[in-house]
Amino acid sequence: MKFSVTPYELPLVVPFTTANATVARRRGLLVALADGKHIGYGEVAPLPGWTPIDADQASTILRGAIASVEAGRDLDDVLDELEASPEVRAGLSGAAADFAARRQGLPLARFLDPDSSETVAVNAVVGSGSPQQAADAGLDAIQRGFSVIKMKVGVAAPEVDIERVATMRSTVGALVELRLDANGAWDASTARRVLDSVAVFGIAFCEEPVAGIDAIADLGAESPIPLAIDESARTVDDVARALGTGAIDVVVIKPQSMGGPDLAMRAVRLTREFGAPPVVTTMIDSAIGVRHALHVAAASGATLAHGLATSAMLTEDLADPPRIVDGTITIGSLPGLGVTPG
Ligand SMILES: [Mg+2]
Incomplete structure (x- = not known):
């Protein structure tokens, strides 16, 4: 089982302004979890002005969490420790859930x-x-x-x-x-x-x-x-x-x-x-x-x-x-x- 991370930037049709930021491009990280047979996807998409961290900070936290899993720590334990970074947690747990649903051949909702x-x-x-x-x-x-x-x-x-x-x-x-x-x-x-x-x-x-x-x-x-x-x-x-x-x-x-x-x-x-x-x-x-x-x-x-x-x-x-x-x-x-x- 291996995680991979791909940053993305998706331009908005019309930039929007939140309390303390103007967002013209939606920035985030696509997370994939694969074992050579099945693959699952999640995304980490903090929203400036809404979430306390931005995509760069999320990337650092995400890569640290993945390194912990690759070093042999249990994914559930790593997820528990990401309570303060819910967007990062969402990417990892999302990829894991999609992976598990695909492996069982079920739509994620049914899973x-x-x-x-x-x-x-x-x-x-x-x-x-x-x-x-x-x-x-x-x-x-x-x-x-x-x-x-x-x-x-x-x-x-x-x-x-x-x-x-x-x-x-x-x-x-x-x-x-x-x-x-x-x-x-x-x-x-x-x-x-x-x-x-x-x-x-x-x-x-x-x-x-x-x-x-x-x-x-x-x-x-x-x-x-x-x-x-x-x-x-x-x-x-x-x-x-x-x-x-x-x-x-x-x-x-x-x-x-x-x-x-x-x-x-x-x-x-x-x-x-x-x-x-x-x-x-x-x-x-x-x-x-x-x-x-x-x-x-x-x-x-x-x-x-x-x-x-x-x-x-x-x-x-x-x-x-x-x-x-x-x-x-x-x-x-x-x-x-x-x-x-x-
Ligand atoms: Mg609302």
Whole structure:
């Protein structure tokens, strides 16, 4: 069994800005695990502004971890020690899971959970922009077959966001599911005001209206709209704590930032225990990361639409991204991730 690492850079169609970085190229590391007969793939894709480390730092940590395994240490022990570098862990555990699934001839989703779904619903994302621009983008998504739209909020003034939601609802009609994601941008009183104002438009849930598990849970106790946790719950322990508050309705799980498919499935099992469904999403990963998230989504059995429609943001990719037809991805019967890079 041998690991190999290939750095990659994938230009974005439109550069995007996070809290403290502008990202024009998605940089990461493709990890392969092979034994001469079977091969498995994972990726390490830290996102500047979102994760504490960048691709260069991840590369150093990854190569050190691989050297430990090659020196004879047990992979599970090395993975345990990568708790503080979940993106690196995700690449190694992802490659190991894909390898094991291919060796058994099973799609990764089936390997992760025998009762995995055959299809996965996905949502469209509408970024910032004027109320009319957002509504036009929503209409375009509907025409492409999506029936769930997530709107990014919290960048414009609260009044503008309220108008954006109103315009979106009147444009796409009553049957489309609308979700909001504020990425923790609001303070508690702004969040309460906006959520109270948009509740009439039938919002399925709002991700991260305020920042932090406790702040979201406090708001959740009186919010007219169900609340979801995303970046405030990075680890399985965070997810357990958030669900333990009893005020979180939906949990967003990013296999890349949680440390890989095994830990993502641990979080999925917690959501089942607490009856708060998971939504599995990418971090604008390459097709390898998107497919890892896809298989976790299928293994979760959750019927909510998942956040996997991000491949169109990249001008190139490491492999074929999943095909989305009418807002749905079909898993198929190919073993592992179902795709080979290159
Ligand atoms: Mg989010």
